[in-house]
Amino acid sequence: MKTSGDVTIVGAGPVGLLLATELALQGVRTTVLERLTTQADTIKAQMINGRTYQMLAMRGFGPAIDAASEAEAAGLSWRPTGATGHFAGLFKLDGLPLVMLSQQNLERILEARALELGVEIRRGVDVTDLDFGTEYVVGCDGGRSSVRKLAGFDFPGTGPSLTGYQAVVDLEGDLPFGWQRTPTGVHAFGPLKGRIMLMEFDGPPATREVNREILEASLRRVSGRDVRITAVHTATVWTDNTRQATTYRKGNVLLAGDAAHVHSPFGGQGLNLGLQDALNLGWKLATGDSCLIDTYTTERHPVAERVLRNTMAQVALTRPDPQSRELYSLFSDLLDLQEVKSRISAMIQGTDIRYDTGCDHPLTGTFVPGLDLSDGKGTSVVLDGHEATVRPDGYISRIGK
Known part of the structure; x- marks a missing residue:
């Protein structure tokens, strides 16, 4: 399959779309290929951090993000007070405020801008080889990246140890808002109306299927409450599979976002990490300067490596065994110290990147x-x-x- 253009991006999620706008701003002809025929409506990230907002605002996305965020905030059923983020469910972080913005709304904002700049977006395309006839190919096609596999990137890391669910449901019964740790796992309710999050530390999911019966059984086990799920509006299963490509470039093929690094969704860092990958890569790739393009891996690989480490630590803190519960209690006390709070907050938000x-x-x-x-x-x-x-x-x- 051949496409006309200088760069082919595989994946029309937020990372691929933002990278496309970055390249288009630099005058680079860009084609985006996407396997799905329409935008996925599965629940995904619901917020961006303050640094990502600042970076998108510098490109002129601020007004559109503000409007979408204001509309979404009207649907919140609960919001933690006195903090701008959490570490392993400890809502004690400070720093830049989080911005309510669903991944779907962000994709719409980015896609509109990409089209305005003349980017070609082709949906319903399965990528089976990398012979696009373009100067560069960038895989922004998620954790199961076809581009990464076809190009032969090494992707070492640790396998999954837990089963997690995120869903928007209708509930019957009493379930407290916020994060709750129990002897069998973790459950959270809110801040979106009907949104639940569940974790069971019993190994990886037996199936990627998610339905009402599976969610209800997990919720009952973890919460220990007599609750019933009467309807499921959207749901997904996740785990703590943690891997990172050893390099983000092999010749004319590059990786960004989840194609380059995967981890558990603790702290909502994945979307922000990927968007900042795109902002780092776009202008460098447009120059065609091979040495400058190599600095993409040099600069961004350590940033993602740190995210992988802190998400693994958060998983360890939330385990229900007695030792982990004591570690969680100790870490909670440490987060009351301003020096610790500031350091963890800067790490989670990426405000200390240099x-x-x-x-x-x-x-x-x-x-x-x-x-x-x-x-x-x-x-x-x-x-x-x-x-x-x-x-x-x-x-x-x-x-x-």
Whole structure:
């Protein structure tokens, strides 16, 4: 199968669509191929973190995100107070506020912009080889990435140890809002109306099927409550399979998002990680500079590696055995210390990321919020009395003397 264009992106999820807009802003002809014929309506990520919002706002997406977020927030049934995120269900983090935004609404916003910029999106396409006739191919096609497998990327890591469910349901019976740890697992109710999350630490799922009977049985086991699910509107099964490609580039094939790294959804970090992959890669790929493109792996691989580590730690903290429960209690006390709280918050939100740009100034490699980079180009600003060169992704590459 041949496509006309300079870059072929496989996967029309948020990461693939954002990468397509990034390339289009740089004048690169881009084709996006997607296996699904229509957008998936399965429940997925429901929020983006504050740093991701700042990065999307610099591209001009702020007003559309604000409007969608306001509409979604009206449907919340519960919201934790006094915190902007959680670690293993401990709602004690601070820092930048989370932004309510479903993955489906984000995809619609990004797709509209991609089409406006002339990106070709072809749905109902199964990718069986990588001979697209384009200069580069980027796999943004999820954890079971066909591109990753076809190109032969190594994908080491640890296998699944738990079964998790996320669903929007109609319930009969009393179920408390928020996260609840029990002797048999974890269950959460809210903040979306009817949204439940379940975890059982009994090994990987026996099947990817999710139906009312499976969800109700799991909810009863974990909660120990006489509750009944009368209807399932959307549901998915997940686990803590944790893997990362050893490199994000093999020749003219690259990976981004879940195609490059998978982990449990603790802290809602996966979507943010993938979107920031796209913002890092797009402008570099557009230059065609092989050495610059290689810095995509150099900069982003350690960021994802840290996410994999902290999500594995969160799984360990939530296990129901006596030792893990005591560890959870100790970690809760530690999060009351501001230094610990700030460090964990920055790690989860990615606000402490600093890329090595080869310059010694402490501000180089850090992100500058509030800039208008909607044209996809870099800029110069004055910081600390010195002129700073800002890359197209909002990070400082150099500060003059």
